[in-house]
Amino acid sequence: MTPTPTQSVKIQLLDAIIPHVAFDGWAPAAFDAAIADSGVDPALARSLCPRGAIDLAIAFHEQGDQAMVAALHAADLTHMRFRDKVAHAIRLRIAAIPDKEAVRRGTALFALPHMAADGARLIWGTADQIWTALGDTSEDANWYTKRLTLSGVYASVVLYWLGDDSTGGQATDAFIDRRIDDVMQVEKVKARLRDNPVLKPLTLPFGRLMAGIKAPRRNIDPDLPGIWRDPT
Template sequence: MTPPKADPKDQLLDAALMHVPFDGWSPATFNAAIKDSGLDPALARAVCPRGSVDLAVAYHRRGDAKMLEGLAEADLANLRFRDRIAKAVRLRLEAGDREAIRRGSTLFALPHHAPEGAGLLWETCDKIWTALGDTSDDVNWYSKRATLSGVYSATLLYWLGDTSEGHQATWSFLDRRIDDVMQIEKLKAQVRESPTLSRLMAGPNWLLSHIKAPRGQRDPNLPGRWTPPR
């Protein structure tokens, strides 16, 4: 039986990675990847119409896939939920080469690529929550992912500049950010339990109750849905 051919985009990505630390996710890297992979240039541009930008997106999603594999293999049963979140973020940061990730962060910080970068960040956080068993279908679906996006992006920036042994400073930073989030959750619980504050929040809570998460096979870059009141 003839073995299946490797995916052309994967071939290009593998060939590009040795050039990214020097040239970033640039046309020079893409052209070098075409040459090194031996792919037909027409095929390379067909699978990556935007050149190295498409490779940077593929690299990000490869990191997501590696993180999910790590979570599937990890023993999370005895971990507190906050520690499961920390584990997932740590696995994601360790799922790729730091210089390639740094170059990707620089690329997606550019104004014309920033919306896509934000979408990829949201996609990563959605995958983390989904892998950890989140079943929320209301406004919490958004608040969980938005909060984790803030934690993840702050930790990523800290990690990129961390020179401590084993990145221990980063993991301590991550723990502190999760502690901050847990304080917010405690405050929300106090608001719900207070009769006076509950009455004050009745209107906003009614409005928020009609916001629903996307259904089925969703595009994480698209908004959710609104359930009109009856």
Template sequence: MTPEYDPTETALLEAALLNVPFDGWSEDTFKAAVSESGIEPVVARALFPRGALDLAISFHRRGDDEMVRRLEATDLSGMKFRDKATLAVRLRLEAVEDREAVRRGTTLFALPMHAADGAKLIWGTADRIWTALGDTSDDINWYTKRATLSGVYSSTVLYWLGDDSLENQATWAFLDRRIGDVMQIEKVKAQLRGNPLLGRVFAGPAWVLSKVKAPAGARDDLPGRQATPS
């Protein structure tokens, strides 16, 4: 289901996107969006206190919403997990209608003062994908799954930004390789767990990690919680 967005927020974002190719996600872009949309500056600042930074965040999260909508409209039955994950990342990129806005956003969130916001957005995208695919993990795997997919997603975005191949075929091939690498890691982990000797060696660390739990309830930050030892 597509979320219903505040029309004032939408008007500001659409006006900003017209200026982003020229001025990036900057204060000049924010002021131009306010002027061109006819929205009162005090109202615009109340909706987006940090100006263009908050507009860029809204742009990214709307892309996540569109990706989830497309996933929910797709029949995933019969698909292998790696194919589902690959499709989800591909749908996230295909949901982007303005590649230059993403490019400018990448530059914005590469700045030290905004790096935490950028990391949170990437983590949020990975979380939305895992949730949409039905992930029910409630232990350390909740974190490792999202951390791994965050790496896949961010590297694929960077590759995609420089891809000039027909219909982004080079990007999709790159994505498939990255997902393949992740599946190899999971295969190795399974082999280690199945090895009696190594199982005893890692019994202590495994016990500690088993006490780490996923965040309780809906959150948009990274910390989790630790289970009370029994």
């Protein structure tokens, strides 16, 4: 997809800010340097990024999501188990990161109390992109629980990866497999509890309640969690 003129300017600013983030973080100084280096008109830059470097940090994360989705669509997943497809998607998302220090600085930024909501939305968005690309058709509470669980997995993988100095990221690869295995064990326990005839009188009402929760309709509810899209 060809970027719009607005998107092209944001890409220019994003490319220009990355070398400065390692030293200044996603901060006003880095944003000012990006404007100077890119040659973008300062008024235009600030109109596109009213929060300055914060908006570019968000764009940096979303750019990685887009690269992951493109790589997923190009990959042959035919013979993979579903758990392996999810693990592969996480690996592709990590591989889509062009600058580790930019992520480290972003992690520190979105850990700040006033930025926590933005950080949570970005992680949720990554999980949503993975499930959607893998063909998730959930229409009930499972839509939310799948993304919530994967958000936790992806967030833990990123933190582990930031501290991983193993050759070729082998330790991170193994960590991803362990985390996916943990999730699968939880799902197995949930299934056993759900199918246990002794517990059914307790679990059945809860199941009915959960079935009443509906996934957001993407063409009608574009601002609900996990499906927010940048209007630019």
